[in-house]
Amino acid sequence: MWCRLAFILTFLQLSTASDMDNPIIIIGSGLSGFAAARRLMDNDINNIVILEAENRIGGRINSVRFSDGIIDLGAQWVHGQKNNLIYEMTRNNFDFGTTPFEEMYSTFVLTNGTKTDQKDIRKIVDVAYKIIDDIDDLEDPQGSIGETFNKKFDKALKSSKLKNIEPSVIELMKENIERNYNGYTASNSWYDLSAKKNSEEGKASGNQYLTWKKQGFKTFFNFLTKKAPNPAQYLNIESKVQLNKKVTNIKYNTKDETSNVAVTCSDGSSYSAKHVIFTPSLGVLKKYHESLFSPALPQQKILAIKNYGFGTVGKVFLEFEHPFWLEQGKPFLAYEFLWLEQDKKEAKSTNREWMINITGIYVVDQFPNLLEVFLGGSNLNEFETFSDSKITEDCMWLLEKSLSKSLPKPKAMTRTKWLTNDNFLGAYSYGSMDAEKANIGPKDIAESILNADESPILLFAGEATDEKYPSMAHGAVRSGFRAADEIVKFYE
Ligand SMILES: Cc1cc2nc3c(=O)[nH]c(=O)nc-3n(C[C@H](O)[C@H](O)[C@H](O)COP(=O)(O)OP(=O)(O)OC[C@H]3O[C@@H](n4cnc5c(N)ncnc54)[C@H](O)[C@@H]3O)c2cc1C
Structure with a gap:
């Protein structure tokens, strides 16, 4: 003293x-x-x-005014409640919102616009995300997250639940799940993510997607x-x-x-x-x-x-006149893309390779007219150097192609540049x-x-x-x- x-x-x-x-x-x-x-x-x-x-x-933390509120170009969600200092310091005095981050609310679309059986997809999602949850609790994790996932997923494929699903759909979903994992962790590849290091980290339990509503982080x-x-x-x-x-x-x-x-x-x-x-x-x-x-x-x-x-992620916010993605009474989280080989080739040959890293195009809590494009993995350098108008056009290209219809143009957009900013050089x-x-x-x-x-x-x-x-x-x-x-x- x-x-x-x-x-x-x-x-x-x-x-x-x-x-x-x-x-x-x-x-x-x-x-x-x-x-x-x-x-x-x-x-x-x-x-x-x-x-x-x-x-x-x-x-x-970069909360900026957009549309009729404040959105986050940096951290957006409070991940977890118990043992999360941010939640603990605010819980009694802030009424958090939430993003309904349940994969079952996502619409999975093939990039050529043909319909895919959402029921089959849900079965794969259930099995895959259960494996991902289990990876967090492994006793003696070894190798990478990707390898660990593959071993467990290959075993699960033999189960009756996934037996009759077209192998090509399973492969496309596996890619989608890896993309999502990379987006969450900011790694380029889940073969570069250590299962052991992952198990050494803590996880604040409770709601993983609390939002600051329209007020920003x-x-x-x-x-x-x-x-x-x-x-x-x-x-x-x-x-x-x-x-x-x-x-x-x-x-x-x-x-x-x-x-x-x-x-x-x-x-x-x-x-x-x-x-x-x-x-x-x-x-x-x-x-x-x-x-x-x-x-x-x-x-x-x-x-x-x-x-x-240390890796990076990116975001694009698009504001529309009306939420064309909503169907009466149906909960909606996101469009998630299953990239067919010919569409990947087309994206590469037309300077749109960056889009293959999009994990999904999501709704934004409290902003009924916004969609948020989230991307992780490689090619973000390209994404960050392209102009706003090209990024907007590319997003609309992917949405129209995959939904197989023409869509209204966005009224406004904003996007991130964390990797090329010399004071950050990435996300997390x-x-x-x-x-x-x-x-x-x-x-x-x-x-x-x-x-x-x-x-x-x-x-x-x-x-x-x-x-x-x-x-x-x-x-x-x-x-x-x-x-x-x-x-x-x-x-x-
Ligand atoms: C796109 C994105 C999404 C994210 N989403 C989430 C999320 O949803 N939930 C979550 O929990 N976390 C999320 N994160 C991670 C979270 O934002 C970070 O963990 C946290 O904000 C990091 O804070 P910090 O103080 O460690 O670093 P920083 O916020 O980077 O602070 C360091 C400061 O140092 C400054 N600086 C750098 N170099 C110099 C220099 N040479 N001289 C002087 N100043 C310098 C920088 O400008 C910066 O202001 C996200 C991050 C990003 C980028």
Whole structure:
């Protein structure tokens, strides 16, 4: 306690003597950066500077105005309730919506527009998704998710339920299920997803698709800053943020306990801090760790940065005059596509290869006139470099071809570009086969760098550093709290 008091006093002195000389610097204003600031401020540590490369706060939370509400270009759903910090922090004061994410509400369409037997498809879906649920609970998982799935699915094929289904339909559905899995995990291939790493992660149980209705995920920042539920408790974390500050170098010295960490930005400005919390994505670390850190990071951390998976996903929102997809009284989730070989060829030869990665075109909770195209896997670089009008035309091409009718044109569209944005370089992390082989995980990416006096001078937060819920928004929040706690503890 005395130490904490001394620490707070030191801060107070610093704020009069050399105000900005020794703040705690947080790099990144996403969920983990804000969570770290919140925890520090809850402990009366207020001398904080948050350096953010973008011209906005939020990172991979990017809620934007579209149609008659706010939609999410980044994280959209709260995945799970029990043990999900985001849900726990908001549940009493926010009335969540939900997306009816039941595959049985999807309409599966062949890409050439011919009808397919939805009953057969449902049988495959039932068997396949039961296998996927079981994979999460395997005792001694080995190999990749793809291999594990195939083994179990091949066994299930012999069961009477799937025996009489056309093998070609089964193959098309298998591809569809892999696409969906890749979309969920942001991996290029489920043969690159480690079943062991998957089993090491936690899963918050309960509804996996809670939505922020028309208000967007950014609503949660009000809870992080305590603006909600009681504005009187508001912590003005926003005022700590300096936008358009791209950090290019972080110089640290572990041998001399008196020396500070020096942080330099691309505009030439520099900062000095006793503690730095680094939160940018694993994609940023992969590309820039050599130029960002002097001296180089420890070998084990580099091994983890190189081998843990980081992939991408994409979204397109299309607004229509009327919901042409709804049939009276019938629940609807999505159009999911079964790509026939000749249509894949056509897509490739007409510059539409990116479309083969679409997991589905979904309804959007509370927005009756919107459809959301979701895609994962490869070819997202192409998708991101194409113009909005080409993307819209391509989406309509696929819908009209598969539904075999002409459709009204969308009124408006918006879409994502996470992979080609230098401050993200992808969407989220995953437990890859390389990570399993190298025997590394989020814990190695998280490991703090300590000074000679054991003070954590360089700390790492962000979704990819959370052992339990990597990739997830609630993992990002947990990681920010963890990093801040390390600093707070040091002074206790
Ligand atoms: C399309 C998409 C959909 C998703 N869907 C979901 C979902 O439905 N549910 C869910 O739970 N999770 C989802 N996620 C994951 C979730 O968004 C992330 O786990 C979480 O937002 C990551 O927060 P973070 O603080 O770790 O990183 P970030 O939000 O990336 O924050 C890091 C910040 O650092 C900044 N930065 C980068 N480089 C520099 C630099 N050199 N100098 C200064 N600043 C820098 C960045 O601009 C960014 O603001 C989704 C992500 C994406 C992209």
